[in-house]
Amino acid sequence: MSSLVLMVAKDLRRRLRTPVGLIVLLIFPLAFAGMVGTAFGPSSGSGSGLPVITILMVDHDEDLLSNALQNATGNEQFSQQFDLVWIEVEDEARRMMDNGEASALLILPENFTTDLLDGKQVTLSLVKNPAESILPQVVEEMAGVLGVFLDTGVRILGEPLKMAGEMFDGVEDDSSLFPDNQALVALTLQAATQIRPISRYVFPPAMVFDTVSENDVALATLLQASPGDTTDDLLRRQATAAGNEELTDAAADDNGFNIFAVLLPMVSLMSILFMGDNGMRDLLAEEKAGTLTRQFASPAGVGRVLAGKIILTLVICSAAMLILAVVGMALGWISTSISLVGSVLQVGAIALAATGMSSFIYGFARSHRAAATFQSALVMGMSMLGGSMVPLSQMPDFLKAMAPYTINYWGIRGLTDLTVRGLGVADVLQEAGVLLLIGLLGMAIGWWRLSRRYALGANA
Amino acid sequence: MIRVDDLKKTYGQHVAVDGISFQAAKGEIFGLLGPNGAGKTTTISIISGLLEATSGTVTVDGRTMSPTASSVKKVMGVVPQETALYEELTARENLRFWGGLYDMSGSRLKKRVGEVLELIGLIDRSDDAVKTYSGGMKRRLNLGLGLVHEPRLLLLDEPTVGVDPQARLSILDVIREAARNGTTVLYTTHYMQEAEELCQRLAILDHGKILAEGTVDELKKMVGEGEIVTVRGSFTAQQMHQALEGHPHVHAVSLEDHQAMLSVAGDGGTARLLQDLLGQDLEVNGVNVQPPSLEQVFIKLTGRELRD
Ligand SMILES: Nc1ncnc2c1ncn2[C@@H]1O[C@H](COP(=O)(O)OP(=O)(O)O)[C@@H](O)[C@H]1O
Numbered sequence: 104m105s106s107l108v109l110m111v112a113k114d115l116r117r118r119l120r121t122p123v124g125l126i127v128l129l130i131f132p133l134a135f136a137g138m139v140g141t142a143f144g145p146s147s148g149s150g151s152g153l154p155v156i157t158i159l160m161v162d163h164d165e166d167l168l169s170n171a172l173q174n175a176t177g178n179e180q181f182s183q184q185f186d187l188v189w190i191e192v193e194d195e196a197r198r199m200m201d202n203g204e205a206s207a208l209l210i211l212p213e214n215f216t217t218d219l220l221d222g223k224q225v226t227l228s229l230v231k232n233p234a235e236s237i238l239p240q241v242v243e244e245m246a247g248v249l250g251v252f253l254d255t256g257v258r259i260l261g262e263p264l265k266m267a268g269e270m271f272d273g274v275e276d277d278s279s280l281f282p283d284n285q286a287l288v289a290l291t292l293q294a295a296t297q298i299r300p301i302s303r304y305v306f307p308p309a310m311v312f313d314t315v316s317e318n319d320v321a322l323a324t325l326l327q328a329s330p331g332d333t334t335d336d337l338l339r340r341q342a343t344a345a346g347n348e349e350l351t352d353a354a355a356d357d358n359g360f361n362i363f364a365v366l367l368p369m370v371s372l373m374s375i376l377f378m379g380d381n382g383m384r385d386l387l388a389e390e391k392a393g394t395l396t397r398q399f400a401s402p403a404g405v406g407r408v409l410a411g412k413i414i415l416t417l418v419i420c421s422a423a424m425l426i427l428a429v430v431g432m433a434l435g436w437i438s439t440s441i442s443l444v445g446s447v448l449q450v451g452a453i454a455l456a457a458t459g460m461s462s463f464i465y466g467f468a469r470s471h472r473a474a475a476t477f478q479s480a481l482v483m484g485m486s487m488l489g490g491s492m493v494p495l496s497q498m499p500d501f502l503k504a505m506a507p508y509t510i511n512y513w514g515i516r517g518l519t520d521l522t523v524r525g526l527g528v529a530d531v532l533q534e535a536g537v538l539l540l541i542g543l544l545g546m547a548i549g550w551w552r553l554s555r556r557y558a559l560g561a562n563a
Numbered sequence: 564m565i566r567v568d569d570l571k572k573t574y575g576q577h578v579a580v581d582g583i584s585f586q587a588a589k590g591e592i593f594g595l596l597g598p599n600g601a602g603k604t605t606t607i608s609i610i611s612g613l614l615e616a617t618s619g620t621v622t623v624d625g626r627t628m629s630p631t632a633s634s635v636k637k638v639m640g641v642v643p644q645e646t647a648l649y650e651e652l653t654a655r656e657n658l659r660f661w662g663g664l665y666d667m668s669g670s671r672l673k674k675r676v677g678e679v680l681e682l683i684g685l686i687d688r689s690d691d692a693v694k695t696y697s698g699g700m701k702r703r704l705n706l707g708l709g710l711v712h713e714p715r716l717l718l719l720d721e722p723t724v725g726v727d728p729q730a731r732l733s734i735l736d737v738i739r740e741a742a743r744n745g746t747t748v749l750y751t752t753h754y755m756q757e758a759e760e761l762c763q764r765l766a767i768l769d770h771g772k773i774l775a776e777g778t779v780d781e782l783k784k785m786v787g788e789g790e791i792v793t794v795r796g797s798f799t800a801q802q803m804h805q806a807l808e809g810h811p812h813v814h815a816v817s818l819e820d821h822q823a824m825l826s827v828a829g830d831g832g833t834a835r836l837l838q839d840l841l842g843q844d845l846e847v848n849g850v851n852v853q854p855p856s857l858e859q860v861f862i863k864l865t866g867r868e869l870r871d
Pocket residue numbers: 563574577578579597598599600601602603604605606
């Protein structure tokens with residue numbers, strides 16, 4: 104028993120030494136809910152009142168992200184506000200700009216996707232029509248938000264995306280292979296159309312906009328942003344530039360309906376499933392380091408070492424859910440008077456389910472690397488179908504019918520029962536029960552499969 | 564202390580370890596010397612319980628070893644061929660963790676971790692993250708992790724591969740020190756020199772079989788007690804064979820066209836042999852005279868050289 108405690112404590116200590124991955128996974132749901140909530144909340148009326156904005160796009164990249172962008176911006180809601188014209192030749196686009204045929208021109212540079220995935224700074228060129236004042240400004244705001252989302256997305260999904268990219272190398276331009284990615288960008292752009300400038304600075308941008316147009320305060324502040332800047336620096340600068348008017352505070356509104364109580368559970372579920380992967384993926388790290396085999400040779404043996412990894416995953420997932428809940432309450436997104444017993448049950452069940460799913464996948468995958476890749480894809484897929492990306496009520500019926508096969512569905516349903524509908528423990532028994540079952544079965548089967556594999560000498 | 568009986572491990576058709584047997588006593592440093600692919604790592608993996616043998620047994624202090632025999636595992640220290648460390652943690656944290664896994668705790672663990680840090684010369688850097696260490700320091704820590712719990716049997720799989728000469732010396736010193744304190748050491752290597760320096764007894768392993776076993780001196784006697792004379796030139800094996808007929812004190816260790824390795828016994832034997840060879844019509848253009856070494860033993864046994 105005590106060797107299990109030792110192993111989990113050792114792993115947690117290692118995590119705390121390199122916490123970036125987990126912190127991003129924690130901030131993601133908070134930032135996302137905050138942004139989308141601010142944008143779609145009842146206080147920010149819908150319908151912008153602006154005419155349709157024409158933007159010329161030049162794609163020198165022609166890779167994963169730019170393709171996803173092309174597909175995503177084709178969606179209905181987006182085209183109500185924007186008219187994107189993709190131009191093959193840059194010179195022609197520039198001539199059209201000179202003729203005043205569009206409000207702005209956005210150029211995606213060569214290697215946009217690969218550089219972004221490699222964490223290099225990417226420069227997008229944005230040419231604004233000097234004859235117009237407001238419309239190009241809107242484009243710039245939107246592009247800035249896009250930058251933040253892509254940056255956040257890349258920080259979270261960079262590794263799985265890169266792996267996916269490697270897997271599908273040679274498959275030309277078939278962006279239908281990446282529906283999850285498109286969905287993310289689509290949602291991003293919907294939010295982007297109405298979002299406030301503050302959201303731009305949740306993370307220091309990895310992207311710089313090289314804008315050809317002067318006398319613009321917002322632009323000046325944006326260009327001052329360098330990767331070393333803290334979020335605070337940027338916020339302060341931005342607030343000064345914008346005359347402080349935009350710094351809205353994300354408290355619950357008075358209408359009774361609290362959009363954050365809906366959004367946080369949605370996004371948290373996706374995050375927690377990624378955390379499940381993050382925990383089990385430690386098998387890959389320890390295998391590479393040789394420490395996995397070395398532990399197998401100790402008196403702890405194969406079974407206990409693997410159990411330790413599963414418990415670690417459970418601890419990480421539980422801690423993350425707890426932090427999200429506490430921060431959610433501190434921000435006023437979640438009522439502090441929700442059922443305590445119900446919440447503990449539901450949150451614990453979610454953590455177990457995330458752990459069970461991950462253990463199961465690692466137990467059956469050909470290699471840990473394959474497991475990580477498959478799991479990322481599965482989490483994105485489940486998040487789409489299960490209501491983590493688009494609220495279930497907004498989805499077509501045939502997709503709704505598939506939702507109950509996802510962990511997200513049961514997780515979100517139980518959580519919103521507690522946070523939005525104010526129900527008690529009796530009302531989440533069904534959801535928690537399903538999740539507990541998934542969790543315990545997944546953990547047991549995953550552990551059994553992994554033990555068998557290693558006992559047969561897969562490590563040698 | 565440790566006894567290995569007719570150990571076999573096959574991977575499908577491929578036989579990695581082919582019926583090997585040996586034993587080593589308390590405090591003895593026993594070497595397994597063999598080229599890459601000889602089966603050294605496979606043997607160590609079976610003994611340390613990472614692999615199940617196809618057949619044969621391993622007993623430690625009379626108790627049978629198996630992948631689930633945790634009480635036997637407890638008295639063993641395993642040092643893998645590749646360094647296996649937690650890079651984010653410090654040397655002290657690494658040592659404490661491994662000590663803990665082998666049931667050490669409290670002040671006893673604390674004291675022992677200090678001793679090991681002293682022994683492997685990392686006391687000054689003990690609270691820095693391992694990822695800031697040099698390759699040699701990591702190697703020393705890798706060895707230290709196998710020593711924290713004062714194992715009665717230490718299994719070392721080529722612990723000096725890719726190590727600079729200074730770190731190598733200090734690693735060998737640490738191993739000798741452990742043996743002096745009563746630990747039995749099973750040491751694999753493909754470096755002859757090292758095996759000669761360190762091991763009291765050793766077995767020469769090739770293609771999964773033990774070809775010879777004994778002390779270094781016993782093994783060297785296999786190629787004769789005198790000097791080893793290597794002759795190169797444009798002669799055939801046949802010619803050399805004939806030329807040697809009048810020299811009963813000379814044995815061919817290996818004999819090929821253009822090269823012969825000869826073991827020459829008796830005082831002045833080498834001088835007489837060379838005079839005779841030069842007097843005949845053999846074209847000799849290079850001669851090398853050495854005392855016998857494990858290198859020649861290996862050549863005699865396998866007909867091949869054992870190269871680094
Ligand atoms: N998992 C495995 N599957 C198939 N063959 C293996 C496996 N591990 C080792 N071998 C083979 O067994 C033989 C002995 O390998 P090994 O014990 O690693 O040798 P050494 O450590 O002496 O270099 C080699 O021929 C090697 O290719």
